[in-house]
Every structure is written in structure tokens, then in C-alpha cells.
Amino acid sequence: MPAPEAPLSAAPRRPIAGRKSGVMRAAHTANGDVTVRLATVDDIDALVRMRAALIREHAGSAIYGRPRQDLEARARALFAEQLADGQQSCFVAERGGATVGCLRVRESRSSPLLLPSRYGYLSSAYVLPEERREGVLSILVEHALAWCRSRGLVEVRLHVDAMNDGAAKAWEALGFRVAEHLRHRVLTGG
Numbered sequence: 001m002p003a004p005e006a007p008l009s010a011a012p013r014r015p016i017a018g019r020k021s022g023v024m025r026a027a028h029t030a031n032g033d034v035t036v037r038l039a040t041v042d043d044i045d046a047l048v049r050m051r052a053a054l055i056r057e058h059a060g061s062a063i064y065g066r067p068r069q070d071l072e073a074r075a076r077a078l079f080a081e082q083l084a085d086g087q088q089s090c091f092v093a094e095r096g097g098a099t100v101g102c103l104r105v106r107e108s109r110s111s112p113l114l115l116p117s118r119y120g121y122l123s124s125a126y127v128l129p130e131e132r133r134e135g136v137l138s139i140l141v142e143h144a145l146a147w148c149r150s151r152g153l154v155e156v157r158l159h160v161d162a163m164n165d166g167a168a169k170a171w172e173a174l175g176f177r178v179a180e181h182l183r184h185r186v187l188t189g190g
């Protein structure tokens with residue numbers, strides 16, 4: 001099992017000169033305004049913390065419950081690669097200058113036998129525990145859906161761990177219906 005992680009708090013953001021992506025739109029919540037913008041390489045520290053926290057909150061999961069020891073180092077390299085990839089984007093939500101959530105979206109190809117040929121795929125959805133149930137995921141999703149529409153995509157998919165009831169309810173509330181189940185079997189012995 002991975003070492004228990006210190007409570008994740010919203011990291012204060014340093015001012016960044018020449019940021020490529022501006023603030024997009026504010027959503028008013030009980031805790032104040034949340035703004036969403038595209039992530040840049042300057043967000044990698046916050047993204048790595050949220051990615052590691054997301055995986056560690058899935059401790060009992062058959063798929064996500066086996067993190068590698070060097071999870072953070074791998075997450076850092078992965079985010080750097082993903083932020084440079086033109087087929088995907090990562091959105092970050094901020095409140096009072098602190099990062100409070102993130103959501104990644106990418107363009108994926110379907111089976112050549114099926115329609116639609118391409119769809120949007122959401123992943124890395126994470127909101128700090130103290131910021132949940134305030135509409136942060138909702139506004140991140142709005143931006144990700146706009147990103148998909150701007151690319152002509154007509155469908156959006158994602159995976160949710162079978163044990164993650166909270167996330168399942170959140171996605172259901174946001175209009176995402178269950179379409180298939182992933183089954184797995186661990187092979188032991190020769």
C-alpha cells in the first residue's frame with residue numbers, strides 16, 4: 001500500500017508571466033467565484049498532487065488501487081507529455097488564485113466499424129475534498145464539452161470505478177449514462 005498522503009490543500013499559485021491561456025468564465029458558488037482555464041506547464045505541481053490524490057482515494061479499487069511507488073514522478077512526466085499533445089487539453093478550476101480542481105479531455109477514435117468515428121474522452125476529474133458539492137466539476141465539464149463541440153465531436157465518454165458511488169452519482173447528475181461494464185480477471189500461476 002502507498003504511504004498515506006498528507007491532506008491535500010489548495011496550493012497557492014505563483015504569478016505567471018506570459019500565461020498562454022486566460023481565465024475563461026466565472027461560476028458563482030456558495031464559497032465564491034470559481035474560474036476555469038486551460039492548464040499550462042506551470043500547473044504541473046498542482047496537477048501532479050491532484051492526480052496522486054485521485055489515485056490514492058481509489059485505494060480499494062481493482063484497477064486504480066495498485067499505484068506505483070514513483071507515482072508522482074511518473075505523473076509529472078505524463079502531464080508534461082499530455083500538455084504538449086494537440087489532441088487533448090486539461091482544464092483547471094481556481095478559486096481565489098488557488099487550484100481547486102482539474103479535468104482532462106481528449107479526442108479519441110472509435111472502432112472503424114461504428115459511429116461516431118470520434119468522441120471526447122474525459123479523465124483525471126478531481127476536486128479538492130473541501131471544495132466538493134459546490135459545482136466545480138460542473139463548470140469544468142461545461143468547458144470540456146465546449147472544447148468537444150468546437151472540434152465537431154458529438155459524444156463524450158468516461159470511465160468510473162465500480163466502487164466510486166460519489167463519482168457515479170455526480171456523472172449521472174451531469175447527464176452521463178452507464179453504457180458498458182469493464183470486467184477483469186487476475187491470472188495466477190503458470
Ligand SMILES: CC(C)(COP(=O)(O)OP(=O)(O)OC[C@H]1O[C@@H](n2cnc3c(N)ncnc32)[C@H](O)[C@@H]1OP(=O)(O)O)[C@@H](O)C(=O)NCCC(=O)NCCS
Nearest residue numbers: 125126127132133134135136137138160166167169170173
Ligand atoms: C466526483 C467529483 C469530481 C465531483 O466534483 P464536485 O465539484 O463535487 O461536483 P459538483 O459539485 O459539480 O456536482 C455536480 C453534480 O453531481 C452531484 N454530486 C456531486 N458529488 C456527489 C455525490 N458524492 N453524491 C451525489 N451527488 C453528487 C451534485 O449534486 C451535482 O448535481 P446537480 O447539478 O444536480 O446539483 C469529486 O467528488 C471528486 O473529486 N471526487 C474524488 C475523485 C473522483 O472520484 N473523481 C472522479 C473519477 S471518475
